[in-house]
Amino acid sequence: MTTVTADDLRERVRALLAEHDPGSTDRDDFLRARFDAGLAWVHFPVGLGGLGAPRGLQAVVNAELADAEAPDNNPPRIGIGLGMAAPTILKFGTDEQKHRFLRPLWTGEEVWCQLFSEPGAGSDLAALGTRAVRDGDDWVVTGQKVWTSGAHSARWAILIARTDPDLPKHRGITYFVCDMSAPGVEVRPLRQITGEAEFNEVFLTEVRIPDAHRLGEVGDGWRVAQTTLMNERVAIGGGAMPREGGLIGIVADTWRKRPELRTPDLHDRLLRLWVDAEVSRLAGERLRQQLAAGAPGPEGSAMKLAFARLNQAISGLEVELLGEEGLRYEEWTMHRPDIVDFGGRDAGYRYLRAKGNSIEGGTSEILRNIISERVLGLPSEPRNDKDIAWKDLPR
Amino acid sequence: MTSPDLLYSDVEDDLRSSVRSLLADRCPPTAVLARCEGDRPHDLPLWSTLARELGLAGLLVPEALGGHGASAREAAVVLEELGAAITPVPFLSSAVLATSALLACRGAEPELTSLASGGLTAALAVPLSAAADGAFPGGVRADEDGVLTGRVGSVPDGAVADLLVVPAVGPDGPGLYTVRTDAGGVDRSAPVPLDLTRPIADISFEQAPGRLLAGPGQAEPALERALLTGAGLLASEQLGIAQWCLETTVAYLKERTQFARPVGSFQSLKHRLADLWLELVSARAAARNAADALAAGSPDAPVAVALAQAYCAPAAVRAAEECVQLHGGIGMTWEHPAHLFLKRAKADEIALGTPGRHRARLGHLVGLPG
Numbered sequence: 184m185t186t187v188t189a190d191d192l193r194e195r196v197r198a199l200l201a202e203h204d205p206g207s208t209d210r211d212d213f214l215r216a217r218f219d220a221g222l223a224w225v226h227f228p229v230g231l232g233g234l235g236a237p238r239g240l241q242a243v244v245n246a247e248l249a250d251a252e253a254p255d256n257n258p259p260r261i262g263i264g265l266g267m268a269a270p271t272i273l274k275f276g277t278d279e280q281k282h283r284f285l286r287p288l289w290t291g292e293e294v295w296c297q298l299f300s301e302p303g304a305g306s307d308l309a310a311l312g313t314r315a316v317r318d319g320d321d322w323v324v325t326g327q328k329v330w331t332s333g334a335h336s337a338r339w340a341i342l343i344a345r346t347d348p349d350l351p352k353h354r355g356i357t358y359f360v361c362d363m364s365a366p367g368v369e370v371r372p373l374r375q376i377t378g379e380a381e382f383n384e385v386f387l388t389e390v391r392i393p394d395a396h397r398l399g400e401v402g403d404g405w406r407v408a409q410t411t412l413m414n415e416r417v418a419i420g421g422g423a424m425p426r427e428g429g430l431i432g433i434v435a436d437t438w439r440k441r442p443e444l445r446t447p448d449l450h451d452r453l454l455r456l457w458v459d460a461e462v463s464r465l466a467g468e469r470l471r472q473q474l475a476a477g478a479p480g481p482e483g484s485a486m487k488l489a490f491a492r493l494n495q496a497i498s499g500l501e502v503e504l505l506g507e508e509g510l511r512y513e514e515w516t517m518h519r520p521d522i523v524d525f526g527g528r529d530a531g532y533r534y535l536r537a538k539g540n541s542i543e544g545g546t547s548e549i550l551r552n553i554i555s556e557r558v559l560g561l562p563s564e565p566r567n568d569k570d571i572a573w574k575d576l577p578r
Numbered sequence: 579m580t581s582p583d584l585l586y587s588d589v590e591d592d593l594r595s596s597v598r599s600l601l602a603d604r605c606p607p608t609a610v611l612a613r614c615e616g617d618r619p620h621d622l623p624l625w626s627t628l629a630r631e632l633g634l635a636g637l638l639v640p641e642a643l644g645g646h647g648a649s650a651r652e653a654a655v656v657l658e659e660l661g662a663a664i665t666p667v668p669f670l671s672s673a674v675l676a677t678s679a680l681l682a683c684r685g686a687e688p689e690l691t692s693l694a695s696g697g698l699t700a701a702l703a704v705p706l707s708a709a710a711d712g713a714f715p716g717g718v719r720a721d722e723d724g725v726l727t728g729r730v731g732s733v734p735d736g737a738v739a740d741l742l743v744v745p746a747v748g749p750d751g752p753g754l755y756t757v758r759t760d761a762g763g764v765d766r767s768a769p770v771p772l773d774l775t776r777p778i779a780d781i782s783f784e785q786a787p788g789r790l791l792a793g794p795g796q797a798e799p800a801l802e803r804a805l806l807t808g809a810g811l812l813a814s815e816q817l818g819i820a821q822w823c824l825e826t827t828v829a830y831l832k833e834r835t836q837f838a839r840p841v842g843s844f845q846s847l848k849h850r851l852a853d854l855w856l857e858l859v860s861a862r863a864a865a866r867n868a869a870d871a872l873a874a875g876s877p878d879a880p881v882a883v884a885l886a887q888a889y890c891a892p893a894a895v896r897a898a899e900e901c902v903q904l905h906g907g908i909g910m911t912w913e914h915p916a917h918l919f920l921k922r923a924k925a926d927e928i929a930l931g932t933p934g935r936h937r938a939r940l941g942h943l944v945g946l947p948g
């Protein structure tokens with residue numbers, strides 16, 4: 184097998200653009216053609232939007248297409264699909280599932296959400312109680328999920344449910360793809376501290392899921408979910424970006440444009456955060472270089488931890504820097520946005536939304552547990568929940 | 579700007595393992611501790627092996643002059659290992675600081691050749707605390723014949739240098755001179771250092787004969803280049819220190835039992851170590867970035883160096899402080915080597931510009947003025 188080079192990719196981009204002029208082609212048509220040309224995610228296999236090329240070469244494709252002003256798939260709108268569902272489907276899905284789901288997922292024609300957390304199972308996700316019971320070729324699913332981001336815009340969900348309550352909690356779980364338009368799925372908004380409702384609670388009442396929509400083996404859902412969670416942390420920890428590409432860039436801009444806001448104390452704190460942000464960016468870059476060929480390991484969790492702390496510190500500094508303006512907020516009206524956009528909003532929103540960064544995708548406390556146990560090999564706290572049947576756990 | 583290569587190459591990994599195995603054999607912390615109280619705190623036999631057999635003395639010297647023609651990336655890897663073993667050898671002072679200054683001067687080939695062979699050890703005659711953005715030092719004066727008079731304090735490894743590279747103000751302005759320490763007129767004394775593993779010397783020149791290497795217009799950038807290179811590579815030494823401190827602490831907490839369980843199973847400690855590990859991972863990226871920028875002669879090197887110092891210096895200090903604290907009573911003893919790392923880390927924080935100074939420098943470089 185010959186390896187794909189940057190020049191091959193440029194050639195393929197040229198061919199794509201020649202056949203589908205982005206100026207005159209419908210956006211979805213263009214994105215489908217890009218997927219079929221293997222230029223969606225070049226590290227994916229041929230036939231599934233990729234070319235089996237090194238992951239690092241994606242940047243070449245993106246740059247060429249951006250130069251040609253071609254439409255992109257608006258990644259922030261479909262982050263859960265791209266960052267979590269897709270790698271899990273790729274690793275555990277059947278051929279049929281891969282071909283059914285990946286293309287519209289990538290083009291954004293079908294948005295995905297994540298039905299993992301429950302009122303009684305957050306950090307202790309493996310304690311989840313939503314039940315899936317086999318009935319012929321279907322599973323019948325009943326339970327309640329919560330904090331489901333974007334459930335109101337989603338066509339599909341990745342879902343974990345309990346298929347065997349008699350086994351210890353990690354073992355009786357199975358992973359499914361759930362149709363959000365199926366009868367019995369009810370989505371209700373949950374308003375957040377920002378005023379809007381990005382997340383929801385989702386009630387599942389005897390929802391029928393065909394067995395063909397199971398990902399991985401029955402009872403193997405916890406292992407499948409690990410792939411999702413590792414990828415989620417990497418996705419939240421951020422992709423490649425230029426210097427000052429994150430929230431620090433917004434504060435730095437304000438600092439440069441508005442000398443009247445400057446004080447020595449703020450200056451010192453700004454520079455400290457600039458250093459931390461730039462070093463974290465480089466650490467992320469180093470991690471990407473390490474991962475160029477492999478899969479995300481627990482180090483990805485470390486980046487998510489750093490990202491949460493930084494975002495919170497920087498957005499906090501920004502509100503303070505703005506002084507009197509920091510007393511105002513854009514608006515508290517209840518919305519149901521389908522995108523999280525840190526950059527396009529005001530400082531108060533950034534400050535409040537960043538609070539979720541250390542909760543979503545595994546809290547910072549849980550991430551520290553993971554690092555200390557899986558990376559440093561420190562012993563776990565004494566536990567009393569590992570070897571007893573889920574149904575007998577104290578609640 | 580192309581993205582920096584932040585990984586280690588195979589050649590760098592090989593270099594690391596040969597340095598590491600030599601140090602494991604010849605320089606365990608117990609030996610460093612025993613030596614640093616004696617009247618010969620430097621391990622010159624070890625330095626001779628490192629310098630000649632592994633060729634570290636001439637690592638940065640071009641092959642044509644008998645060196646290895648390696649880059650800052652390789653020197654950085656060596657410093658990680660030397661830091662992780664707090665090795666009392668004059669690598670940073672001779673093979674990095676003095677060598678970089680000489681490399682930036684024209685006509686220093688004879689000195690560089692002697693350094694590369696390991697026959698001569700040099701020191702840059704500036705205080706360890708000197709920073710690349712500082713004013714040109716004015717403590718030593720030179721006359722028109724290159725005869726030096728004056729004083730410079732806290733010169734790292736100054737006591738074991740055969741050759742000093744001295745910034746001095748001559749009749750026409752700033753100059754860089756070389757002075758043999760065995761020539762008359764050079765007097766060296768050794769103050770009691772905070773960091774026992776990198777001794778410092780106070781040096782006075784009384785009509786000491788020097789050789790002019792670079793005059794006004796060349797001496798300043800040569801000195802700046804040396805101090806910038808030194809600061810950038812010091813970050814890798816700091817990384818090595820932090821790495822030792824974290825590894826040693828983790829190993830101890832797995833083993834030490836209190837309340838009928840390993841203390842390393844207590845979450846408050848686990849979380850502290852997780853944070854420390856995150857800092858270590860970050861420090862590695864910052865140090866590699868600086869080494870890569872220096873190696874590539876990147877225009878971004880001043881930013882990369884200031885960034886690495888602003889981050890790695892406090893990271894090493896924190897790792898060493900946590901190492902002492904989490905060892906409990908034993909961490910407070912003279913017998914346990916933790917204090918050697920603490921002292922090195924703290925001295926390194928002042929070395930070649932404090933973190934605050936590097937932050938201020940960054941403010942200028944990236945357009946965030948106060």
Ligand SMILES: Cc1cc2nc3c(=O)[nH]c(=O)nc-3n(C[C@H](O)[C@H](O)[C@H](O)COP(=O)(O)OP(=O)(O)OC[C@H]3O[C@@H](n4cnc5c(N)ncnc54)[C@H](O)[C@@H]3O)c2cc1C
Binds near residue numbers: 300549
């Ligand atoms: C903005 C946002 C979006 C989200 N989107 C989604 C989504 O789309 N899909 C989805 O499934 N979930 C989503 N979540 C849910 C998120 O994954 C959970 O909130 C998170 O895992 C924490 O669970 P919990 O809320 O039940 O808190 P709990 O687990 O009850 O935690 C409460 C506190 O205890 C701490 N804690 C718990 N266990 C330990 C321990 N062992 N050691 C130390 N401290 C501990 C936690 O860190 C936390 O501070 C979202 C959350 C937020 C904030």
